[in-house]
Amino acid sequence: MIRLYGSAMSGNAHKVRIALAFLGLAWEEQATDAAARRTDAFRALNPMAQIPVLVEGDFVLRDSQAILAYLAARHRPGDWDGRTPEERGAIMVWLSHAANEIFNGPALLRAERLFDWSIDRERAAAVTDRILSVVEAHLAARDWLVGDRLTIADIAASPYLALAPDGGIDLDRWPRIRDWTRRIAALPGFPAMPGWPAAS
């Protein structure tokens, strides 16, 4: 049985929930709040003291993008992680954006409001504007970030864009992003997340 260390309002944990739900895998969730993340027991699982962490038998893996790459390689190889080397590279672009700009932009603006994190708001707002512009333009000619189907690029990049309104971003200004997050929410098995735009 897969164990997922997460918390209900974590967009990073929700990336893993989306993947597990779409794959039809069973998992149990270990609610892990900020205090629990600072314990030695948790740091033995993840020295970064962050959620999510996935544990499957002896295998322990941190980082939401890494967990998506693992699940894709195990359960949807040559599909969720790219049919060609070119697609593999194109998907990785969005995993990098998810790890850097999407986290350090919209996710931080949300964390300040919801969890009282201390952030550099001006910098986070600038990063947010830049990455939203790039994603909005990218979605002009396509329904999914890479290829003609859902990949882990969509699963990695969408949660903190879908939840950007929690941080004060109006997604009606970014209609293609809003519609894409609704498209993901309309897929069979999508797990509910408070704040995610409803499937259209």
Next chain:
Amino acid sequence: MIRLYGSAMSGNAHKVRIALAFLGLAWEEQATDAAARRTDAFRALNPMAQIPVLVEGDFVLRDSQAILAYLAARHRPGDWDGRTPEERGAIMVWLSHAANEIFNGPALLRAERLFDWSIDRERAAAVTDRILSVVEAHLAARDWLVGDRLTIADIAASPYLALAPDGGIDLDRWPRIRDWTRRIAALPGFPAMPGWPAAS
């Protein structure tokens, strides 16, 4: 022929150079300074207006981690990008760190000194300390970040750690990291980079 848009002192471009050199591939480099990155012609290649960008025929790919993932999938599949799904995930952990903490820590401290970037130095120093601690501890029991050989995890994570002294970090405080960057520099074909600790 592969074309690489980069600049001599860019650690992100150097990730690609290392991969291309180790793979024995020929490439031509298009020197792309800050002014060139702001042109419409370059933004058509990369809307983020960043180097590196790799162009191979009709295929255009931005982001150093993405380019490594592409090159691995094309030229060293099941090796540089992991022999198993577990290794794929473990490698992705370090690509995420390269995109986020290693860039927003030691790379920013270096960019402030070398390129006069405006940064939040206190935050960058805190991120640097945290990620250096995690990498140093990880290297206690192993020569390479994942498995028993070089993978794209090492190529992605090492440049801005090797070049951390450019940002005022003393690598003698982090001897395992220093020795690992020397181990990489000792591999056949390693391309020289000003500031990289000499192969031991």
